[in-house]
Amino acid sequence: MIRIENVSKAFQTSKDEIKAVSHINLTIEDGSIFGIIGLSGAGKSTLVRCINLLERPTKGKIFLNNIELTALPPKQLRKEREKIGMIFQQFNLLEQRNAIRNVCYPLEIAGVSKKEAMIKAEKLLKLVGLEDRMNNYPSQLSGGQKQRVAIARALATDPQVLLCDEATSALDPNTTRSILDLLKSINESMGVTIVVITHEMKVVEQICNRVAVLDQGCVVETGEVKDIFLSPKSRIAQELILPKNKGIASLQGKRIVRLAFDGQSSFEPVIANLVLKCQTMVNILGASTEDVGGKAFGQMLLQLPDDELAIARVKNYLDSIGINYEESDVNGI
Ligand SMILES: Nc1ncnc2c1ncn2[C@@H]1O[C@H](COP(=O)(O)OP(=O)(O)OP(=O)(O)O)[C@@H](O)[C@H]1O
Numbered sequence: 001m002i003r004i005e006n007v008s009k010a011f012q013t014s015k016d017e018i019k020a021v022s023h024i025n026l027t028i029e030d031g032s033i034f035g036i037i038g039l040s041g042a043g044k045s046t047l048v049r050c051i052n053l054l055e056r057p058t059k060g061k062i063f064l065n066n067i068e069l070t071a072l073p074p075k076q077l078r079k080e081r082e083k084i085g086m087i088f089q090q091f092n093l094l095e096q097r098n099a100i101r102n103v104c105y106p107l108e109i110a111g112v113s114k115k116e117a118m119i120k121a122e123k124l125l126k127l128v129g130l131e132d133r134m135n136n137y138p139s140q141l142s143g144g145q146k147q148r149v150a151i152a153r154a155l156a157t158d159p160q161v162l163l164c165d166e167a168t169s170a171l172d173p174n175t176t177r178s179i180l181d182l183l184k185s186i187n188e189s190m191g192v193t194i195v196v197i198t199h200e201m202k203v204v205e206q207i208c209n210r211v212a213v214l215d216q217g218c219v220v221e222t223g224e225v226k227d228i229f230l231s232p233k234s235r236i237a238q239e240l241i242l243p244k245n246k247g248i249a250s251l252q253g254k255r256i257v258r259l260a261f262d263g264q265s266s267f268e269p270v271i272a273n274l275v276l277k278c279q280t281m282v283n284i285l286g287a288s289t290e291d292v293g294g295k296a297f298g299q300m301l302l303q304l305p306d307d308e309l310a311i312a313r314v315k316n317y318l319d320s321i322g323i324n325y326e327e328s329d330v331n332g333i
Contacts, residue, residue: 002028002051002161002193007060009046020046021217024060028210030160033187033194035204035225037240038214044197047214048163051195052084053077064161082110085154085192089166091146093138093153099125100134103153110157117156124152128182144175151182161193162186168203180206201240205229205290213237229290229297230260231324242288242299255304255311256285260324263297270323271302278317280310 004026011018021043028034038044049055051062053069062069069080093102103121108114125134128148138146147167154162164183168176184207187194196208204211204225213221213234220234232238238258261270275281283303290297304311318325 001030001063001065002026002195003061003063003066004028004047004051005061005063007047007050007057007062009043009050009055010058019217021050021214024219026212026219026222028193028195030193031187031191032209033184033196033207035196035198035208035211036214037198037201037204037211039199039236039240042214043217044199044214045165046217048086048165048195048197051161051163052081052086054086082157083159084161084163085157085159086163086165087147087150087154087167089169091138091143091150091170093146093149095138098135098137099130099141099149099152102138102149103156106153106156120156121152124155125149127155127186128152142175143171144179147171147179148182151179151186155186155190155192159192161195163195163197165197166199167196169198169200176203177206183207199240201229202290213240226297229299230262242286242301255306255327257302257304257314257318257325257327259300259302259318261298261300262324270321271300273321274314274317278310278313280305280307280314282314 004024007021007024008019009021011020024047036044036047046055050057053062057070061071064080064083067080069077072080094105097105100118100121103124104114104117107117107120112120122134125131128151130145130148130152133141133145138149141149162183167183168179171179180203183194183196186192194207196203198204208225210223211225211228212219213228213236215234215236221228221232221237228237229241232241242258271282271284282305285301285303287300288298304314315325
């Protein structure tokens with residue numbers, strides 16, 4: 001289990017102090033896949049680098065399995081750090097080493113014999129589906145293949161935790177999906193706890209159990225992915241789930257409702273029935289649906305007519321079929 005206790009990190013620049021993260025409290029359970037999501041500059045990378053003390057927090061404590069990493073002397077910290085692997089957006093492979101020797105690298109540093117390291121590296125490269133690419137250099141590999149090498153390398157020291165800092169942000173959607181599937185299968189088969197840093201809700205939806213939403217260095221919302229996806233409370237989570245739609249700006253002053261679909265409802269009959277039963281037109285401004293844990297979840301923004309009676313009929317209808325909704329004004333979307 002990872003425990004982040006009241007962690008803050010500030011950077012001192014020549015001009016002023018930048019508070020990258022402030023008073024963060026999070027618990028990440030063993031064996032889970034935990035997402036940390038936020039917009040650019042929210043403090044995600046800083047927070048994840050505080051977990052393995054690549055950045056030392058200015059304040060607060062980090063615990064791994066009840067051992068306080070922030071209190072350890074350097075030698076013991078190095079030992080504990082072997083339990084935490086990390087992968088990055090830009091892969092960070094050693095260009096002058098081929099794939100198998102990249103994976104051997106952390107083992108060599110840990111004092112494992114060359115022969116043993118090669119055997120383990122071969123096994124790991126097979127695990128990530130690169131058995132036919134072991135002797136290729138990074139420059140000969142695609143982005144997805146490089147990230148697979150990086151994952152194999154991160155797993156070489158048998159970590160309990162794998163930190164993924166925007167690990168799929170440089171990849172196309174199909175490759176992203178295959179890397180996320182690989183991470184999920186590593187989590188399931190090896191029990192490795194995975195912490196995923198991302199600015200994409202799709203990544204969180206595809207593999208995470210729980211998520212913390214970060215905004216301006218603070219956690220503004222945390223919980224089960226499906227709960228946050230169904231009913232985002234913070235403005236930033238709403239924006240990440242259903243990004244701002246440029247077309248909406250021209251609809252100032254109109255009544256908007258945000259519907260939350262919970263896996264039981266299919267969209268078209270609901271909206272078609274709503275139009276028929278309420279005898280009114282609605283505008284679909286945007287929709288976002290995802291598969292979470294095998295169930296379809298989603299949100300939809302509807303623009304309602306400027307007619308209080310019609311609005312009351314729509315609300316009654318939504319209540320009667322058990323669809324959750326909330327009203328928002330256009331500026332709050
Ligand atoms: N070494 C540093 N020195 C000074 N400021 C820093 C340093 N590292 C990060 N920051 C600042 O801390 C804040 C948070 O940055 P961080 O990289 O953690 O955000 P992020 O959410 O990971 O963003 P992105 O998704 O764009 O990488 C930003 O304002 C950034 O400029």
